Amino acid sequence: FMSAINNYQNRGPLPDLKDLEHCNTAATTMGVYSSLGTLAFSLASRNPFATWTSLAALAGSLFGHHSAREATEKNELRMTTYSLIDVVTEKNDQIKTKDKIIQDQQGEIERLTAINAELEEKVKRLEQTQKSFDELNEEHIKILEEQTKQIEEKRDILSKLTGLVEGYETRKAKHVEEMRETRQQREALQSDIKALLAEQKRINENLAERVHRLGEVASRVHQGVKD
Known part of the structure; x- marks a missing residue:
């Protein structure tokens, strides 16, 4: 249980392979990388307005991804907690x-x-x-x-x-x-x-x-x- 919490705390702000295991974070991961691609294209075209717009879109994607990841992590921690409670209850009954x-x-x-x-x-x-x-x-x-x-x-x-x-x-x-x-x-x-x-x-x-x-x-x- 503590190992799972440490894994969540040690993950960086950018999407990783762990995010692809869940539907919510997989969708926001695609959004983040899409925003990064748009930003790179804007930087390459040297269009200030497009660049700022892409940065805002990237910030929004990162915020949405962080929220989705946080919700997913909380749900997993809740399920893990319920499982531990069931195990402890069974052990107590035994x-x-x-x-x-x-x-x-x-x-x-x-x-x-x-x-x-x-x-x-x-x-x-x-x-x-x-x-x-x-x-x-x-x-x-x-x-x-x-x-x-x-x-x-x-x-x-x-x-x-x-x-x-x-x-x-x-x-x-x-x-x-x-x-x-x-x-x-x-x-x-x-x-x-x-x-x-x-x-x-x-x-x-x-x-x-x-x-x-x-x-x-x-x-x-x-x-x-x-x-």
Whole structure:
């Protein structure tokens, strides 16, 4: 844009090839050169009246040519300005769109971060529950083992209670099996939660990378507009 203005300012008063590109200045260019030819003929004929008349005609042609050139230049500058405004408007719209996408992605990242925090809290509570449950199971097993030991020591005395002991052993085995199954279910649930957290971490990394790329694109767009 500034280069176009400088080109217009650096042009001389006489017609040039640039003037032939437009209808208005092309016509006045022909008028100027026609007046120059008439002046040269008048000078050659040494006719003072014709010479002064030719000079006046040349002055009028130059004035008309200057006016036509000025109008043409203003029109070109106006069209160039409109084009630049359209380009800047389009760039601004693109920047706004990119900013909206980035804001949406950041909102999604914040939402996923909140979900991750909630899942981590649940995992912590599950681990604490599991630890308490394991301690309780160990204590219960120790009690069962101690009771079993006492029963074995008093087997001779409690021989009449063999049926009760066998029933107790059955219940004990059933209880141990139930605890084993519960532990397996808990371990499977913990494994699923860990897999979910790993997948969530991968999604967050992908989203962060996309936001970073969009930030670079927005920076380049801003830089392009400044240039």
